[in-house]
Amino acid sequence: MKRKLPPIPVLLGVLAMIAVIAAAFMFRFASYFDESLSYKSPTRVVTEQAETPRQQALAEQVEAERQAALERPYEEAEYRAFPRIGSRVAIWVVAQLHLLFAAFVLAVPIFAVTIEFIGYRTGEKRYDRLAYEFTKLLSVSFSFTAALGAGLTFMLIIFYPKFTNYLMSVFSPTFLPYVLLFFAEAGFMYSYYYGWGKFSPKVHLFLGVMLNVVGTCIMLIANAWLTFMSTPSGIAESGALISTWDAINNYTWMPINIHRVIANIAYGGSIAGAYAAYQFLKAKTDEERAHFDWMGYMGNFVAICGLLPLPFAGYWLASEIYAFSQTMGLTMMGGAFSWLFIIQAVLIGNLFLFANWYLWLGMGRIKGAERYRSFIWPMLVVITICFAVWATPRSILSTTEEIQAMGGSSHPVLGYLGVMSAKNTAVNILILTTFLSFVLYRRSGKIPTVSWAKLGNRIQFLIFLAAASTVIGYGIAGYFVDAKTRIGFSVPQVGSVLLALVLVTLIDSFLLRGAATTETNWGKIRPISQYILILLAVTFTWIMGLMGYVRSGLRQHWHVYGVIRDTSVDAYTPTLGYATTVVSVTVLIFFALIGFIFFLAGLSGKKSFVAEPTPEPRGGDGTLEAGDSPSPTAMQV
Amino acid sequence: MNLLVISAILAAMVGMRFLKPSMLAWIAIWWLGMFAILEFGFAVPIPASVIKIYMGIITLSLIAYVLTDPERVEQVWNPIVAFTVEKRFQPLLVVVGLLIPCVVAWSIYADMTKSKQAPSFARTVHPAPPDQITVHDTDYPLGFADNPYRTLEASAPEEFAARVQAGRDVYYSNCLWCHGDVMAGEGMFAHALNPIPTSFEDPGTIAMLREAFLFWRIAKGAPGMPDEGGPWESAMPAWENFLSEEEMWNVILFLYDFTDYKPRAVELH
Numbered sequence: 001m002k003r004k005l006p007p008i009p010v011l012l013g014v015l016a017m018i019a020v021i022a023a024a025f026m027f028r029f030a031s032y033f034d035e036s037l038s039y040k041s042p043t044r045v046v047t048e049q050a051e052t053p054r055q056q057a058l059a060e061q062v063e064a065e066r067q068a069a070l071e072r073p074y075e076e077a078e079y080r081a082f083p084r085i086g087s088r089v090a091i092w093v094v095a096q097l098h099l100l101f102a103a104f105v106l107a108v109p110i111f112a113v114t115i116e117f118i119g120y121r122t123g124e125k126r127y128d129r130l131a132y133e134f135t136k137l138l139s140v141s142f143s144f145t146a147a148l149g150a151g152l153t154f155m156l157i158i159f160y161p162k163f164t165n166y167l168m169s170v171f172s173p174t175f176l177p178y179v180l181l182f183f184a185e186a187g188f189m190y191s192y193y194y195g196w197g198k199f200s201p202k203v204h205l206f207l208g209v210m211l212n213v214v215g216t217c218i219m220l221i222a223n224a225w226l227t228f229m230s231t232p233s234g235i236a237e238s239g240a241l242i243s244t245w246d247a248i249n250n251y252t253w254m255p256i257n258i259h260r261v262i263a264n265i266a267y268g269g270s271i272a273g274a275y276a277a278y279q280f281l282k283a284k285t286d287e288e289r290a291h292f293d294w295m296g297y298m299g300n301f302v303a304i305c306g307l308l309p310l311p312f313a314g315y316w317l318a319s320e321i322y323a324f325s326q327t328m329g330l331t332m333m334g335g336a337f338s339w340l341f342i343i344q345a346v347l348i349g350n351l352f353l354f355a356n357w358y359l360w361l362g363m364g365r366i367k368g369a370e371r372y373r374s375f376i377w378p379m380l381v382v383i384t385i386c387f388a389v390w391a392t393p394r395s396i397l398s399t400t401e402e403i404q405a406m407g408g409s410s411h412p413v414l415g416y417l418g419v420m421s422a423k424n425t426a427v428n429i430l431i432l433t434t435f436l437s438f439v440l441y442r443r444s445g446k447i448p449t450v451s452w453a454k455l456g457n458r459i460q461f462l463i464f465l466a467a468a469s470t471v472i473g474y475g476i477a478g479y480f481v482d483a484k485t486r487i488g489f490s491v492p493q494v495g496s497v498l499l500a501l502v503l504v505t506l507i508d509s510f511l512l513r514g515a516a517t518t519e520t521n522w523g524k525i526r527p528i529s530q531y532i533l534i535l536l537a538v539t540f541t542w543i544m545g546l547m548g549y550v551r552s553g554l555r556q557h558w559h560v561y562g563v564i565r566d567t568s569v570d571a572y573t574p575t576l577g578y579a580t581t582v583v584s585v586t587v588l589i590f591f592a593l594i595g596f597i598f599f600l601a602g603l604s605g606k607k608s609f610v611a612e613p614t615p616e617p618r619g620g621d622g623t624l625e626a627g628d629s630p631s632p633t634a635m636q637v
Numbered sequence: 638m639n640l641l642v643i644s645a646i647l648a649a650m651v652g653m654r655f656l657k658p659s660m661l662a663w664i665a666i667w668w669l670g671m672f673a674i675l676e677f678g679f680a681v682p683i684p685a686s687v688i689k690i691y692m693g694i695i696t697l698s699l700i701a702y703v704l705t706d707p708e709r710v711e712q713v714w715n716p717i718v719a720f721t722v723e724k725r726f727q728p729l730l731v732v733v734g735l736l737i738p739c740v741v742a743w744s745i746y747a748d749m750t751k752s753k754q755a756p757s758f759a760r761t762v763h764p765a766p767p768d769q770i771t772v773h774d775t776d777y778p779l780g781f782a783d784n785p786y787r788t789l790e791a792s793a794p795e796e797f798a799a800r801v802q803a804g805r806d807v808y809y810s811n812c813l814w815c816h817g818d819v820m821a822g823e824g825m826f827a828h829a830l831n832p833i834p835t836s837f838e839d840p841g842t843i844a845m846l847r848e849a850f851l852f853w854r855i856a857k858g859a860p861g862m863p864d865e866g867g868p869w870e871s872a873m874p875a876w877e878n879f880l881s882e883e884e885m886w887n888v889i890l891f892l893y894d895f896t897d898y899k900p901r902a903v904e905l906h
């Protein structure tokens with residue numbers, strides 16, 4: 001249909017409007033072009049006016065201020081304030097976010113390379129695919145880590161210039177190597193990621209190993225700075241530097257290095273597991289579900305491998321802090337911070353419970369797992385009891401009436417549960433039980449065919465029993481010896497547990513040789529298990545935030561404990577409620593960011609699934625087949 | 638522990654087992670049974686804050702117990718669904734519907750009419766000591782100081798025994814009134830005090846402390862505590878006003894000797 005032309009009046013109207021607007025512009029800006037059009041005051045123009053004394057004084061004042069500004073000597077600012085929340089909280093949040101991403105970026109390559117190696121050795125494609133899938137999460141996280149790190153550095157310089165300067169002077173030789181290592185890390189990281197399948201497997205594995213070596217070195221350097229702040233050494237009382245190496249190798253450097261490497265692995269595994277869970281829940285097809293179920297299982301497996309040795313590393317760290325300063329040790333364990341450890345205990349108990357629960361749910365995907373159903377509830381009872389002991393506070397939060405009834409803030413019965421002997425025992429039994437869950441899980445898909453199967457089972461049972469009795473025996477003996485011996489007892493306790501882990505695994509690997517396998521239906525797991533995986537990741541993140549705060553907060557009003565005082569407005573210990581709120585907000589921000597990364601990683605993974613079949617190869621040789629977690633020994637080859 | 642009460646509760650739970658309760662009822666029985674043990678099973682009641690932690694853990698475990706097994710989920714879930722949708726339960730449903738606001742109202746009422754208590758103060762029993770104290774003009778760096786007579790235990794046992802004996806005299810002429818004749822914190826004044834005098838038999842006191850820490854506590858008493866230790870609360874006297882340094886180190890030897898505990902050693906790297 002032909003449009004009718006607009007009637008002439010309308011056109012005229014439009015023209016008139018344009019004209020009016022143009023005229024308005026002309027009048028508005030005419031003065032720029034023609035001086036005579038500019039606005040003039042209607043009154044007589046005064047050209048020469050005598051200055052009043054006031055005006056004179058004002059002019060002199062302005063001049064004096066200008067002069068003073070010119071002559072002002074340069075002063076270093078000690079602190080600058082961040083608006084609203086204050087410098088400390090700002091630094092706290094950014095540092096924690098940086099740490100969370102860094103931990104993830106350091107951890108993923110460790111198990112990605114390990115899994116790739118397993119794939120290389122066994123020739124199973126699905127391991128290689130899984131390693132690649134893990135690595136996919138890296139590249140964006142890597143950029144986030146760097147951005148947050150740069151942000152943290154700038155914020156330190158802006159808000160804590162004097163202190164930052166001091167730290168720079170103590171550690172001046174470490175910064176350039178740090179930057180160089182960072183370059184190398186970027187190089188290895190991207191060549192590892194983009195070079196997947198493009199290099200020969202050996203070269204590619206080498207790249208992955210180097211990625212780990214460099215990453216660990218970076219962490220060691222950064223750990224030196226932050227541990228120095230808590231437990232300084234290598235400096236004079238005035239703070240003057242005596243030896244940089246001593247400053248690096250301070251009391252808590254090694255314990256933190258070890259604790260972090262292990263914790264990072266556990267944490268990285270749990271985040272990767274959460275990614276798999278997220279993809280599982282989103283999945284449309286059975287293939288996808290099978291794949292991501294398996295990936296989540298592997299992530300959880302890595303997380304538990306990391307979780308098991310952590311308590312021991314933690315105790316070592318704590319005893320080093322105690323050795324460095326009784327005051328700091330008491331602040332941590334008996335004083336203001338002891339409540340945070342109750343929260344930590346509850347969270348760690350949760351980790352163990354969740355990890356076991358996930359395994360039990362996982363039995364649902366295996367045919368023949370029904371045999372072991374009746375084992376679950378006793379294990380649950382043991383875990384519950386240990387969890388309760390582990391979370392029993394030493395000095396109890398109580399009302400006046402309750403204190404009077406108890407006669408002091410420690411309870412006559414619970415008092416025995418709140419001390420180290422009981423807690424160490426509880427956590428070791430927790431570790432054993434979790435391991436038992438694993439063994440049963442592995443077992444549920446297998447029927448051993450070797451002739452000595454019965455005997456093997458009995459021996460394994462005895463090993464468990466012996467380890468448990470050792471742990472409990474030392475736990476009870478711990479009440480009758482001095483503190484130092486008692487701390488020493490944790491060594492045979494953990495030792496017997498580790499030995500049991502190794503021996504049982506070893507026997508298992510022979511016992512299950514050539515075992516008949518039943519079917520494992522990857523993807524046939526109840527969705528609740530996936531929410532548990534996500535909960536695990538959240539709990540881990542929260543613990544990291546909490547413990548990072550403990551480490552920093554323990555310094556109280558010191559930047560460098562006992563040497564450089566914090567004289568800023570923030571030099572007070574925040575209330576528990578406030579601190580945990582900051583931690584929670586940080587965790588929320590982290591998950592918002594990591595959610596974005598998951599989303600991106602999900603985009604690039606979309607295609608490959610339609611093309612490729614279920615990752616469910618049949619293995620018959622009893623080494624690593626579907627339904628089998630690679631055994632811990634296999635992981636460590 | 639109140640073994641009688643605990644065994645009664647456990648016996649009741651075992652008894653219920655024979656009634657073959659449904660899964661839902663069984664979970665409820667466990668929950669209530671555990672709660673009853675924690676609440677009534679101890680001669681000295683467990684503080685509410687700890688009961689909350691324990692019940693939280695137990696609740697979580699029970700949830701895990703139900704959710705690991707699809708059959709149990711059904712057994713728990715079906716009665717709940719049946720209760721809300723089936724006709725025969727309708728009157729009961731109405732009652733429950735009415736009950737919920739009533740319970741809320743009652744709990745608010747109970748909360749508002751609670752008997753008045755002084756605000757509770759979470760006293761830190763073992764606060765961090767100062768880095769250094771001065772007693773009778775001698776400076777003690779608490780991080781490193783050790784009992785000067787401790788080494789005698791190995792080098793000169795007789796002298797050590799004599800010092801323990803001297804410590805015994807100090808204890809029974811000064812500390813007995815509060816800390817008690819067997820060091821269990823039940824001296825004759827103990828019942829009038831809040832907090833009550835420390836029981837040195839408790840594994841959470843001198844057994845995990847260094848001697849320098851005790852020296853600080855004995856010399857400076859309650860007044861020397863930092864704020865989180867509530868210096869205004871405790872009746873522990875500042876013994877530097879009455880005893881010599883030697884007497885205080887001696888009494889510390891005696892405390893460990895009597896209780897058979899060993900002090901935490903000073904660790905120097």
Ligand code: HEM
Pocket residue numbers: 099103256259260261263264267307310311312313314315317318348427540543544547548550551
């Ligand atoms: C089951 C036992 C434990 C688990 C699962 C655990 C877990 C963790 C995790 C995940 C982190 C974060 C690591 C990182 O930032 O890279 C961490 C840090 C830390 N943990 Fe533990 N931990 C345990 C025991 C302990 C114990 C007993 C202590 C005693 C003091 C302790 C002290 C610390 C400290 C101070 C940090 C902060 C390190 C930092 O961020 O610089 N941990 N822990």
